[in-house]
Structures are given as C-alpha cells and as structure tokens.
Amino acid sequence: MCGVAGIAQVAPTGVPLEQLARMAAAIHHRGPDGYGYFTSSRVGLAHLRLSIIDLAGGAQPMASEDGQVVISYNGEVYNYRELAAELKAMGHRFRTVSDTEVLLVAYEAWGTDMLPRLNGQFAFAIWDGRKRQLLLVRDRFGVRPMFLAQSGGDLCFASEVKALFASGRVTPRPDPEGLDEIFTFWGARPPRTPFLGVEALEPGSYAIWQDGRLRRQRYYHLDYPEARLEPADAIARLDHLMRTGVDLRMRADVPVGGYLSGGLDSSITCSLAAAASPHQLRTFSISFDDPRFDESEFQRQVARSVGSLHAVERISGHSIAASFPDAVRHTETPLVRTAPVPMYLLAKLTRERGIKVVLTGEGADELFLGYDLFKEVLVRRFCLRQPGSKWRPRLFDRLYPYLAEGSKGGEFWQRSFLDAGRPDDPLFSHMPRILLTSRIKEFYTPEFAGEAARGEPLQKLRDELPARFQEWSPVNQAAYLEMVTLLSPYLLCSQGDRVGMAHAVEGRFPFLDHRLYEFASALPVGSRLHGLKEKYILKRWASTLIPREVTERHKQPYRAPDAPSFFAPDAPAYVAEMLDPATVKALGYFNPAGIEGLVRRCRSGRALGFRENQALVAVLSTHVWHTTFMRQPSVVPALDPAGADVLLREPAPVDTQPLAG
Amino acid sequence: MTEREILERTRKFINDSFLYMRPGFVLGDNDKLMEKGVVDSMGVMEVMEFLESEFGVTPADDEITEANLGTLASIARFVALKKNGASA
Numbered sequence: 001m002c003g004v005a006g007i008a009q010v011a012p013t014g015v016p017l018e019q020l021a022r023m024a025a026a027i028h029h030r031g032p033d034g035y036g037y038f039t040s041s042r043v044g045l046a047h048l049r050l051s052i053i054d055l056a057g058g059a060q061p062m063a064s065e066d067g068q069v070v071i072s073y074n075g076e077v078y079n080y081r082e083l084a085a086e087l088k089a090m091g092h093r094f095r096t097v098s099d100t101e102v103l104l105v106a107y108e109a110w111g112t113d114m115l116p117r118l119n120g121q122f123a124f125a126i127w128d129g130r131k132r133q134l135l136l137v138r139d140r141f142g143v144r145p146m147f148l149a150q151s152g153g154d155l156c157f158a159s160e161v162k163a164l165f166a167s168g169r170v171t172p173r174p175d176p177e178g179l180d181e182i183f184t185f186w187g188a189r190p191p192r193t194p195f196l197g198v199e200a201l202e203p204g205s206y207a208i209w210q211d212g213r214l215r216r217q218r219y220y221h222l223d224y225p226e227a228r229l230e231p232a233d234a235i236a237r238l239d240h241l242m243r244t245g246v247d248l249r250m251r252a253d254v255p256v257g258g259y260l261s262g263g264l265d266s267s268i269t270c271s272l273a274a275a276a277s278p279h280q281l282r283t284f285s286i287s288f289d290d291p292r293f294d295e296s297e298f299q300r301q302v303a304r305s306v307g308s309l310h311a312v313e314r315i316s317g318h319s320i321a322a323s324f325p326d327a328v329r330h331t332e333t334p335l336v337r338t339a340p341v342p343m344y345l346l347a348k349l350t351r352e353r354g355i356k357v358v359l360t361g362e363g364a365d366e367l368f369l370g371y372d373l374f375k376e377v378l379v380r381r382f383c384l385r386q387p388g389s390k391w392r393p394r395l396f397d398r399l400y401p402y403l404a405e406g407s408k409g410g411e412f413w414q415r416s417f418l419d420a421g422r423p424d425d426p427l428f429s430h431m432p433r434i435l436l437t438s439r440i441k442e443f444y445t446p447e448f449a450g451e452a453a454r455g456e457p458l459q460k461l462r463d464e465l466p467a468r469f470q471e472w473s474p475v476n477q478a479a480y481l482e483m484v485t486l487l488s489p490y491l492l493c494s495q496g497d498r499v500g501m502a503h504a505v506e507g508r509f510p511f512l513d514h515r516l517y518e519f520a521s522a523l524p525v526g527s528r529l530h531g532l533k534e535k536y537i538l539k540r541w542a543s544t545l546i547p548r549e550v551t552e553r554h555k556q557p558y559r560a561p562d563a564p565s566f567f568a569p570d571a572p573a574y575v576a577e578m579l580d581p582a583t584v585k586a587l588g589y590f591n592p593a594g595i596e597g598l599v600r601r602c603r604s605g606r607a608l609g610f611r612e613n614q615a616l617v618a619v620l621s622t623h624v625w626h627t628t629f630m631r632q633p634s635v636v637p638a639l640d641p642a643g644a645d646v647l648l649r650e651p652a653p654v655d656t657q658p659l660a661g
Numbered sequence: 662m663t664e665r666e667i668l669e670r671t672r673k674f675i676n677d678s679f680l681y682m683r684p685g686f687v688l689g690d691n692d693k694l695m696e697k698g699v700v701d702s703m704g705v706m707e708v709m710e711f712l713e714s715e716f717g718v719t720p721a722d723d724e725i726t727e728a729n730l731g732t733l734a735s736i737a738r739f740v741a742l743k744k745n746g747a748s749a
Contacts, residue, residue, distance in 0.1 A: 601681075
C-alpha cells in the first residue's frame with residue numbers, strides 16, 4: 001500500500017523532477033518507508049512506499065528489464081504468487097519476489113487483458129515507452145483511489161487530490177455540482193469530485209493517455225444474475241471463498257491485524273485471521289463515551305473468543321471536534337457525518353501499536369444485504385401494494401426498533417417511508433435517505449443553489465444506470481445502488497482509504513474479494529435476506545465460527561456523535577471561526593441567517609434530529625474543506641530527490657530536448 | 662388558553678425550529694406540514710415533544726394522525742380539545 005503520483009505531457013520537454021517531488025511530499029503520509037521517482041521526456045512517476053511485501057526488493061517506480069515499461073503502484077494484488085507461477089510457465093523471468101514485478105510482467109504478457117485476472121485492491125500507473133502510452137487503473141470496487149486532472153493535453157494524476165494541487169499545474173476550485181452530490185448521497189460519485197476539473201477514476205475502469213488524448217474504459221461491471229434456487233453446495237462454496245479470501249489477505253511480510261466493531265462481519269474476519277495468523281492477532285476497536293454508540297461489550301467478547309491482543313481507542317465528543325479538521329484534510333471532501341473521525345483515530349492507534357495492515361468487515365452489508373435499507377425496500381413495496389392497509393405499515397416499527405421506541409411517530413413516521421418515491425422510480429430504495437440528506441440544501445444561498453442544481457444528481461444517476469438494472473429484483477437494484485452511491489464514493493474513501501492511509505495503515509477487505517461478490521450476487525435474494533432476517537446465509541455459515549450472541553443480535557449501525565461534539569465548553573476555537581456569520585457570508589455556500597439559527601439551536605441543545613445534525617456537520621466540514629484547500633498555498637516543500645531509494649531516468653529519445661529539472 | 666393562542670405559539674415553535682433557514686417562507690394555518698416539506702417524520706416527534714412541554718398534551722399512539730397534527734389549525738384544535746378534557 002502506497003501513494004502514487006505522476007505527470008504526462010504532450011511536449012517532450014522533460015517532466016520536472018521538482019514537480020514530482022512536490023506531489024510526493026503532499027502524500028508522504030501514505031508511504032513513509034521510502035520513495036522514488038522516474039522522469040522522462042513525456043512522463044514522470046512518483047512513488048511513496050509503505051513496505052508490506054518483499055521489504056528488501058519492492059522499491060518503486062520499478063522498470064522492466066529493458067527499462068521501457070515503468071510502474072508506480074498502490075495496493076495489493078493478492079494472487080500475485082499464482083500469477084507469477086503462470087507467467088514463469090510462459091517463460092517470463094523475475095528479478096524480485098514482489099507483487100509489483102508480477103504486475104509489470106503481467107502487463108508485458110497480457111496488456112490490459114491482465115486486469116480481470118487480478119484479485120486485489122489497487123490503483124496503479126504503467127508507462128509504456130514503446131507505445132508511448134500511460135495506463136491508469138483502479139480496482140473493481142474503488143478501494144484504492146486515483147484522481148486525475150487534465151490541462152490542455154497534459155495530465156496529472158495521484159492517489160490524493162492534494163498532490164495534484166502540489167504539482168502547481170492544477171488550481172483548487174470548488175465544483176458546486178460535486179458538492180451537491182455530497183449533499184445528496186454523502187459523497188460525490190466518481191468521476192465527480194468536489195473539485196472543479198478533478199476527476200476520480202471510476203472503480204473497475206482504466207484510462208489510457210496517449211499523445212494528449214485520454215480514453216476511459218470499464219473492465220468490470222457489477223451484475224446480479226440471481227439464481228432461482230440456492231445451490232446445494234452454497235454453504236460449502238461460501239466457506240471456501242471466505243477462508244481463501246482471508247488467507248490471501250494475510251499475505252504480507254509484516255504482521256496483519258484486524259478491526260473489530262463488535263458486529264458479525266468483523267467478527268468473522270478476525271476469527272479467520274486469528275486462525276491463519278502465525279502469531280497472536282492484534283485487534284483494534286473504537287469505543288464511545290456516549291453509551292448510545294458504544295459496542296465495547298461485544299468487542300471484548302469477540303476478542304476473547306478469537307484470543308486476540310486487543311486495544312481500544314476511546315472516542316469522546318472532544319476528540320471528534322479536535323480531529324475533525326485533520327479528517328477533512330485527509331478525506332478532501334465535505335462530510336455529512338462525523339463517522340470518519342473515529343476511524344481516523346483508530347488508524348492512529350493501530351499504527352502506534354506497530355501494525356500497518358488490518359483486515360476489516362467492510363463490504364459484507366452490501367453483499368449479504370445487512371443494511372436496514374434492504375428490508376425497508378421490501379416493506380415499503382409490501383405496504384404500497386395495499387395503500388389503505390392500517391396494519392402493513394406497522395412493520396416499519398419492527399424494522400427500526402431502536403428509532404421507533406419511545407418516539408411514537410405513528411402514522412407520520414410510517415408515511416415518511418411510503419411517500420418517499422414511487423416504486424417505479426429506479427431510485428425508489430434510496431429515496432428516504434436521499435430526501436433526508438437533501439434537507440441540507442435548505443441552507444444553501446440562492447446563488448449557490450442555482451449553481452448546484454445544474455448537476456441534477458438524481459436524474460444523472462438514473463440516466464447512468466446499466467441496461468441490466470431493470471432485469472434485477474428490487475432488492476438487488478438497491479444493492480447495486482448501495483455499491484455505487486455509498487460504498488465506493490463514501491465508505492471506502494472517507495471511512496476507508498483516506499483515514500487509514502493518513503497514518504499509513506492499509507485496510508484489507510475479505511468481503512470485497514470479487515469472487516465472493518460474484519458468488520453473493522448470484523444467490524437468490526432470499527438466501528441473503530430471508531424474510532426480514534439479514535445476512536441469512538452468512539449467519540448460517542458463521543454459526544459455528546463465532547459467538548452466538550454476535551450472530552443473533554440486531555445490527556447496530558456504526559454512528560458517531562455529531563453536532564454536540566462541537567458545542568461543548570472545551571470546543572476548539574476553529575468551530576466558532578468556521579461558523580461565524582462573516583465566514584458564512586464570505587464563503588457563500590450557505591445562508592447566514594439559516595446558519596445563525598442552526599448554530600443557536602445546536603448550542604442550546606435543541607438540534608436533536610438527523611436533519612440539523614447533518615446540516616451542522618455539512619456546513620462545518622464544507623468551510624474547513626474550503627479553507628484547507630482553496631485558501632492555503634498549494635506549494636509544499638519537495639521530497640528531496642537526493643534521498644530517494646529509486647531515481648530512474650529514461651534516456652531521452654532522439655527527437656526530444658534534454659531533460660529539465 | 663384559546664385555540665388562537667395555541668396556534669400562534671405552535672407557529673412560533675415551527676418557525677423557530679423548522680423554518681429559520683427559509684426566511685421568505687409563509688406558513689398558512691391550513692398548510693399541510695409534511696406536504697409542504699416543513700416537517701418530516703423525525704420533525705413530528707419534535708412537534709410532539711413541544712406539545713408535551715408547552716401545553717402538557719401527550720397524544721396517544723392512535724391520535725398521531727394527519728387529522729390531528731397535519732396543520733397548524735388542526736394541532737391547535739386538537740390541543741384545545743385535549744386541554745379541555747374532551748376527546749379529540
């Protein structure tokens with residue numbers, strides 16, 4: 001796991017090393033174990049290394065034997081040993097035992113046809129000097145990031161946006177349409193980002209730059225070829241996929257630890273990891289001062305059951321407020337929840353305890369229909385078939401016992417689900433969440449609202465749905481939407497890669513093994529969501545593996561304290577500054593009178609619901625984000641090439657001028 | 662307390678809680694709160710907490726209906742009846 005950055009330019013005047021060195025410095029946190037550069041007449045690559053596999057031989061950028069093909073690679077290809085064996089059988093030779101070289105050789109052997117063969121989480125750049133083309137690739141689900149920006153025919157790319165700005169070639173500017181997507185879905189959907197002119201490479205796709213032209217191509221498509229009946233060997237296949245998925249992700253030349261949430265998914269990954277680990281597994285958890293969010297008891301129970309050495313990061317409102325600006329700087333986006341902050345602090349603890357690779361349960365809820373949203377789809381459709389029924393809507397109370405209890409929302413509470421979208425709308429499943437999140441937009445200034453609305457995020461999403469979408473069952477449609485609107489744009493970025501890599505901690509996700517995804521998406525929905533029992537097949541399989549209390553408890557969504565964290569007496573000074581009417585007016589996103597009212601209500605403890613809590617987090621994070629990226633100088637001290645582990649220079653072709661820099 | 666007083670106090674609460682970010686918005690006595698996007702399901706709970714603390718009126722489960730709580734006018738009518746001890 002590492003950081004990558006680079007520049008491709010039309011004029012063969014040499015890519016300045018100085019620019020690459022500044023880009024590298026901006027994302028040094030991703031790879032503190034070493035760095036390297038490659039420069040040539042048209043292309044330059046930088047690499048920040050977090051050494052995990054082949055500690056001695058895996059330095060990058062790495063060139064092919066003849067120096068014509070060069071790679072800078074972030075991530076893991078778990079089946080690199082199998083691929084290496086296949087390539088050796090074809091006559092290819094290897095100089096190292098690193099996965100990086102396997103990718104390089106695989107590219108030489110198969111070109112982009114290698115991509116479907118890779119099992120892993122990766123984002124990489126390969127410069128092919130013979131074809132004079134640059135290949136940028138991102139993994140199937142978007143675990144690892146890759147951002148790019150074009151100017152004329154030139155291209156800058158990097159693992160994080162801040163590196164693009166550090167190059168001096170890209171100017172930070174907000175994109176109102178990207179921001180509007182965040183206030184619709186929680187995150188901007190790739191290729192959109194909150195920055196104008198900055199594009200996120202879409203998960204499961206690659207881009208080829210050649211002579212100033214950029215061509216994008218998808219190599220992986222999400223699909224739900226649902227079987228009518230559960231195959232007789234489904235449990236056996238699930239067992240095989242889970243065990244091999246974890247075993248592959250234990251491949252590392254450093255100890256692998258695990259995050260433990262107290263829920264089913266991370267209990268499974270930690271159990272299997274503990275069994276596969278050559279030493280006592282280290283596990284890490286978040287606990288909250290606020291008992292409404294805390295799951296410590298279940299975490300300790302699982303840690304005992306797997307025999308791990310367990311460490312806990314205790315989160316208070318104060319720690320959330322104190323680290324919020326750092327989390328925004330790393331996520332590079334406005335947020336509507338504070339949930340990335342505890343994950344940021346958990347990665348810090350993990351790194352302090354000497355662990356740089358962790359397995360987590362991410363992806364299980366999407367694959368095995370764990371979220372309440374999937375049940376909600378079934379219940380909403382069931383109710384809408386008999387709109388006059390008095391008793392059908394009572395199922396909503398069963399669905400959300402932790403919300404409905406004591407709240408007595410009655411008819412209104414039920415109606416909010418039934419009024420949110422029509423069943424023939426492809427976005428039906430997600431409309432309650434979208435409508436709730438969109439209430440943030442009530443705070444827009446009229447000017448910003450006008451610019452933001454041009455993006456039409458809902459219509460755009462509808463227009464971009466794959467042709468097969470209509471053939472999928474309603475729950476599978478919801479599962480697809482969850483992957484493309486929340487998992488890739490938000491969970492894997494703001495709660496995943498960015499907050500982990502802030503401390504050079506690599507998350508590995510056994511549930512996001514594409515073989516497991518393809519297995520799960522081909523199962524009947526009933527195998528995954530049985531009546532209103534979520535993750536049905538997963539629980540049946542796991543029943544002998546983990547404590548019964550864990551499989552049988554009602555899932556608690558991961559949530560962190562929101563607005564009150566920022567209004568305690570010891571709140572950091574930036575909060576008042578960022579919410580000050582003068583700041584609100586100067587930045588122009590939100591209307592000052594509205595924010596004054598919001599702050600007043602938060603300060604007096606009257607802003608209790610999601611509606612105002614998310615608005616406060618959105619406003620605060622937008623202002624922190626704007627101030628961090630739009631107002632601070634993008635010039636950072638370069639990461640000195642003299643200290644690089646690798647410094648490759650390609651001899652300039654005859655038709656080019658001498659290298660600059 | 663008259664129905665009009667209840668209505669105006671409720672209007673002030675709704676304005677302070679749900680409409681402070683929409684300064685030009687005028688809420689009519691018979692405007693439907695949910696249809697107009699003023700109050701959502703979570704908001705209904707806030708309204709009920711207000712009725713309880715301000716007027717000492719706690720709607721029973723089967724009273725949480727559009728007919729009783731759907732508009733400013735219906736809320737005022739419902740609260741007035743409850744306070745007078747009559748069934749709403």
